Amino acid sequence: MTAVRVNAVPAVVIPLLCLLLVLSYFYSQPVQAFWEQVGHLKEEGGIVASFLAGGLFGGVAPFLFSLLLGRVPKGKGFGLCLFLTLFMAWRGMEVNLLYQILAQWWGDTQSVDVVVKKVLFDQFVWSVTWSGPTTAVLFLWRDHGFSWKSVKSSMGVKGFLKERLLPVYLATWMTWLPTMPLVFSLPLAVQFPIFCLILCFFVLLITALDDEKGVSINDQELSV
Secondary structure (H helix, E strand, O other): OOOHHHHHHHHHHHHHHHHHHHHHHHHHHHHHHHHHHHHHHHHHHHHHHHHHHHHHHHHHHHHHHHHHHOOOOOOOHHHHHHHHHHHHHHHHHHHHHHHHHHHHHOOOOHHHHHHHHHHHHHHHHHHHHHHHHHHHHHHHHHHHHOOHHHHHHOOHHHHHHHHHHHHHHHHHHHHHOOHHHHHHOOOOOHHHHHHHHHHHHHHHHHHHHHHOOOOOOOOOOOOO
């Protein structure tokens, strides 16, 4: 299955990267001070900061990398870049808000039970009911030239579930299920900044590994 093949390497590399970031945060005072300062700036910037960070790290940087690799069809660069940037900016705001809500529900603590609750909600409630379906639908819309009419006539419900939604879920659980416990083991203020860095590296890695032509950033890869 494509989702398994494409995400096999990131499913190993991304959790290891996240583990290194978490260990450096707890065992290196300069690193901790750096991320706490970044977290402070993010909190001061509020919703605008999360919007800009999501768009930059999840959208602009990966798109430019795809452009350098020649993965962007000629004449479609601006529209695709705008779509990806706005999508990831919006998703960035959602993720930042999600982390804040989870902290209000269960506290900004790093105990095992709190981390488990947050991971289960993130991966099996948020991802299953909202982020996965919206990602699949919007990228299907992109792939059909931003035409809802074309989307409606492209596949039935069964085809959408099998060819779009199921791969999104598999990609999410392969890479992010082992990664999110590490993210939630950090204080709330630095969870979103660390997430943005990991997301950027994740999409860059996917883009570099993808051997298909055209824009390689797809719905299976960007479910977060």
